[in-house]
Amino acid sequence: MNKKVLTAVLALVLGAGYALTAFSQVKPDVLVKQRQAAMTLLGKYFGPLGGMAQGIVPYNADVVTRNAGYLEVLSQMPWDGFQASTANEKSRALPAVYADTVKFKKAGEDMQAAVAKVVSVSKGGDEAATKAAIGPVGKACGGCHDNFRQKQ
Amino acid sequence: MNKKVLTAVLALVLGAGYALTAFSQVKPDVLVKQRQAAMTLLGKYFGPLGGMAQGIVPYNADVVTRNAGYLEVLSQMPWDGFQASTANEKSRALPAVYADTVKFKKAGEDMQAAVAKVVSVSKGGDEAATKAAIGPVGKACGGCHDNFRQKQ
Numbered sequence: 248m249n250k251k252v253l254t255a256v257l258a259l260v261l262g263a264g265y266a267l268t269a270f271s272q273v274k275p276d277v278l279v280k281q282r283q284a285a286m287t288l289l290g291k292y293f294g295p296l297g298g299m300a301q302g303i304v305p306y307n308a309d310v311v312t313r314n315a316g317y318l319e320v321l322s323q324m325p326w327d328g329f330q331a332s333t334a335n336e337k338s339r340a341l342p343a344v345y346a347d348t349v350k351f352k353k354a355g356e357d358m359q360a361a362v363a364k365v366v367s368v369s370k371g372g373d374e375a376a377t378k379a380a381i382g383p384v385g386k387a388c389g390g391c392h393d394n395f396r397q398k399q
Numbered sequence: 400m401n402k403k404v405l406t407a408v409l410a411l412v413l414g415a416g417y418a419l420t421a422f423s424q425v426k427p428d429v430l431v432k433q434r435q436a437a438m439t440l441l442g443k444y445f446g447p448l449g450g451m452a453q454g455i456v457p458y459n460a461d462v463v464t465r466n467a468g469y470l471e472v473l474s475q476m477p478w479d480g481f482q483a484s485t486a487n488e489k490s491r492a493l494p495a496v497y498a499d500t501v502k503f504k505k506a507g508e509d510m511q512a513a514v515a516k517v518v519s520v521s522k523g524g525d526e527a528a529t530k531a532a533i534g535p536v537g538k539a540c541g542g543c544h545d546n547f548r549q550k551q
Contacts, residue, residue: 284436288476291433318514320472324440 275333282328283338285321293384294318296365300381306374311381315365318384322359326352339397354391361387427485433491434480435551437473444469445536448517453534458526463533469516470536478504491549504541513539 272282292314298304299311332344344351361383368380405436444466450456451463486497496503513535520532 281439284439284443287433288440291436291476317472317476320469324443324469365440 272332275330275336278328278330278333279336279338282325284295285324285328289318289321289388291326292321296381297385300385306378308369308372308374308377311365311369311377315362315369318362319359319366322355322362326355339399341395341397344395350373351391351395354387354395356383358387358391402472409444424484425546427482427488430480430482430485431488431490431516434477437476437480441470441473441477441540444473445540448533449537452530452537460524460526463517463521463529465515467521469520471511474507474514478507491550493547493551496547503547505541506539506547510536510539510543 295304295307295310296314296318299306329340329344329351331345334342335341361380365377365380365384369377371377416550442506447456447459448466448470451458481496481503483494485492486494513532515535517529517532521529523529
């Protein structure tokens with residue numbers, strides 16, 4: 248098969264946008280969609296933990312362990328989507344994302360570190376300590392959103 | 400703080416849709432958005448592997464290891480989004496998703512098993528064997544899409 252045919256096959260399976268990721272620059276709109284997908288899932292799996300930390304949903308150690316593990320992986324996924332090529336795409340990312348890349352990177356790393364803390368503390372099985380470790384994740388999310396995401 | 404205030408605080412951090420996940424039934428449109436996010440990221444991280452298996456992007460063992468690990472986690476994420484409550488939401492999911500739940504579940508498990516195979520085989524460091532293990536993941540994606548996703 249030549250390259251065009253292979254491209255078509257891959258596009259059939261994955262959709263045209265994703266096939267491109269395999270062998271060329273990813274298009275800016277796809278990058279935005281992918282980074283937003285990572286944020287959506289970070290929200291999905293952090294939501295219940297935030298609720299538990301605040302006592303508004305019952306504490307469930309199994310859910311904490313599972314979600315914290317998911318969050319640790321997901322927290323690595325958004326960042327390569329914030330390439331300069333995406334600066335003019337429609338999204339809530341503020342210009343500061345592309346202008347203050349050092350501070351933005353630090354904000355992402357702070358979130359990752361806070362998530363890693365929940366993963367390690369939750370292994371100890373101490374509910375109060377785990378709840379206390381969840382708070383800083385929410386703060387890291389919110390802090391980054393305050394500086395780098397447009398208010399709705 | 401009463402529950403309303405806590406809800407508002409969580410909504411500020413996560414967005415209104417996600418705050419709900421913490422302590423009530425997740426709304427059908429949010430479930431669809433979350434499952435689509437998981438599919439988007441499955442595509443992001445499988446795309447390059449599919450390209451490598453077909454020889455259209457250079458083989459990179461580090462990328463295979465990283466992406467296979469991501470896929471193993473992501474492959475667990477879409478399924479709880481296909482709840483009956485979402486059957487009338489706008490999406491490409493075919494009625495068979497909700498009608499033939501046994502077959503749909505099996506299709507998801509086949510994909511997870513194929514991904515797990517790539518994870519284990521890639522640890523052996525054999526490029527040809529790893530490429531051979533990637534093919535069945537693409538087939539599992541495509542097979543499920545054929546039966547359960549509307550053609551575009």
